[in-house]
Amino acid sequence: MIKAGILGATGAVGQRFVQLLADHPWFEITALAASERSAGKKYGEVAKWRLDTDLPENVRDITVVSTKPKEVDADIVFSALPAEDAITIEKDFAKAGFVVSSNASSHRMEKDIPLLIPEVNPEHLALIDVQKKKRKWDGCIVTNPNCSTIMMVLTLKPLMKFGIENIHVATMQAVSGAGYEGVSSMAIMDNVIPYIGGEEHKMETETQKLLGTFDGKIVKDAPFWVSAACHRVPVMDGHTMSVWMRSKKNPTPEQVKNAFLKFDPKLGDLPTSPKKAIIVREEPDRPQPRMDRNQGRGMSVSVGRIRAGADNAVQYVCMGHNTVRGAAGASILNAEVLKKKGYL
Template identity: 85%
Template sequence: MIKVGILGATGNVGQRFIQQLAGHPWFEITALAASERSAGKPYEQVAKWRLDTDLPEEVRELTVVPTKPEAVDADLVFSALPAEDAIKIEADFAKAGMVVCSNASAHRMEKDVPLVIPEVNPEHLGLIDVQRKKRKWDGAIVTNPNCSTIMMVVTLKPLMKFGIENIHVSTMQAVSGAGYEGVPSMAIIDNMIPYIGSEEGKMETETLKLLGDFDGKQVKEAPFWVSAACHRVGVLDGHTMSIWARFNKKVTPEKVKDAFLKFDPKLSDLPTSPKKAIIVREEPDRPQPRMDRMQGNGMSISVGRIRAGKADSIQYVCMGHNTIRGAAGASVLNAELLKKKGYL
């Protein structure tokens, strides 16, 4: 078993990490790190458990430790830290020899840091060797993308063969993406908010890195552009988005559907990987967050309403669980890929 720690363990994504890792066949939770005010106390005392499953027995009495490398007994750490804290803390852990699988945005776009979705660009893990050589680290930082970016890019991967020219996307994002206290109830009930700070920029830049080509030294970004509009809606979990994909040749809805159905990233040997990365819904009113977010234990992306658009474009809707597929589950899947590739 590989010893793992969780940074930011008391927060929304930190709790999802615990849920995803409890009873994991490869990883054992040996450290939970949080703020100084929580350190030194049992986890069940300081964490307000907010998930719909019981707090796992294996972490109830685990003493919370400070978020410092010398306090964390682990070989691998999962980071649920805010970006402003992650920028330094994650680097400190990597310098100390630990591998950091980060959900934070702080390091995603650094040229020597892998930004990875295992179904999309596993070869980008080769940047770890570049990173270690450049920074003289024994550890490493590996990141997963923004939650809405993950949903979209998994569906774009099987469409790359058609020659993507540009992408327009409009998101309807769940309130859990902002954290438990992120959106006041009186702001979102009977309302929607047509702005999520920095979200649109992340979708527009991260997508190009994820779908770019790695030449052994660096990633050359994908040769198209993305235009995003992001909205917060009154849904608990599950990000939904409408996507307009324009291609440089004629593509039919039938070909797109067939590409989705045949998409096989060959990750069945990874414990967190779903049986189907993409699930195609035939109903005219699906996918829906409440109905479809837990498909594949929250790790599958559901698509529907695949139809022809204007000027060689295809329109469709995709949806996935933002704190599992789009956050904690994504980092755990990255860690499983790291073990498979021999980096752990």
């Protein structure tokens, strides 16, 4: 078993890491790290458990430590830290020889740090060698994208063969993406909030890096642009988005559907990988968060309403579980690929 620590273990994404790693066949939780006010106390005492499963018994009595490398007994750390904390703490861990699989946004766009979706760009893991040589680290940092970006880009990967020219996307994002206390009930009930700070920029820039090409030294951005509009809606879990894709080859909706159906990233030997990365829904009113977010144990992305749009665009709807596929599950899948490729 590989010893695993969780940074930011008491927060919403940290709890999801605990839930998903508690019975993992490759990783054993050996350290839970959080703020100084939680350090020294039992995890069961300080974690206000918010998930719909019981707190795993095997972590309840683990003593929480601070987010300092010398206090964490692990080979890999999964980071659920706030971005403002992750920017220094994650580098401290990498310098100290830890592999850091991060959900934080702090280092995603740094040129020598992989921004990874295993089904999309596993070749970008070679940036780890560039990173270690440049920074003289014994460890490394690997990041997963923004939660909405993951859902969209996973569906764009099989469409790259059509020569994507531009993407428009409008998101409808669940409140859990903002954390348990991120959006007040008075603000979101009977309402839609047409602004999520920084979200649109992340979708527009991260997509280009993810679908870009690695030349042995750097990743060159994909040669198309993305325009995003992001909205918070009164849904608990599951981000939904409408995508307009325009490409050089002008595929029909049927060709796009077939590309989704045939997509096989060949990651079936990884414990967190779903049987189907993309699930196509034929019903006219699907996918829906409440009905589809847990497909593939929360790791599948569902698509539907594939249809012709204006100016030779193809439109479709995609959705996925934002704290599983879009956060903790994504980091865990990244770590499994690291192990498979010999980086862990």
